[in-house]
Amino acid sequence: MTTRNFAFAALLLLLPFLAEAKSISVQVKGMVCAFCAQGIEKKFKSLPEITKVHVSLETKLVSLETQEGKDIPDDQIKKIITESGYDVVKIERAK
Ligand SMILES: [Cu+2]
Numbered sequence: 001m002t003t004r005n006f007a008f009a010a011l012l013l014l015l016p017f018l019a020e021a022k023s024i025s026v027q028v029k030g031m032v033c034a035f036c037a038q039g040i041e042k043k044f045k046s047l048p049e050i051t052k053v054h055v056s057l058e059t060k061l062v063s064l065e066t067q068e069g070k071d072i073p074d075d076q077i078k079k080i081i082t083e084s085g086y087d088v089v090k091i092e093r094a095k
Contacts, residue, residue, distance in 0.1 A: 019069040021051065023094035026062040026077055030086035031055070043080050047072065060089075 031037060037055040040062055044053040049072055052065035062081070066072060078088045 021068045022064075022066040022071050024064040024066070024072065024077070025092045025094070026064065026081065027089040027091075028060055028062055028081055028086050029089050031057060031060055033057070036084075036086070039084055040081065040086070043084060 028040070031040065034057070037057055041053045041055050044050050044062070044064060049066050049070035050064055051067050052063070054063040055061075056063070064072065064077075074091050077091060081088050
């Protein structure tokens with residue numbers, strides 16, 4: 001198999017994964033009330049690549065789901081949360 005064929009075969013194998021929706025879980029510090037939760041939820045919901053947003057005040061987690069084949073970079077998530085006045089503790093992505 002040539003290198004090019006190999007690269008092509010590898011790409012074909014990867015495609016289903018690339019097209020999947022991403023589940024991202026963001027741990028946020030500083031959210032204390034329903035108003036905090038709503039503000040964050042609204043910002044993420046305004047992004048076309050995000051299909052689902054769920055904010056839990058109990059666990060302090062913002063759960064995001066992207067459109068199939070779309071992603072949102074960690075930097076953008078951090079920017080949105082920081083600009084809203086909260087801190088990102090960690091970002092986890094489901095495999
Ligand atoms: Cu609040």
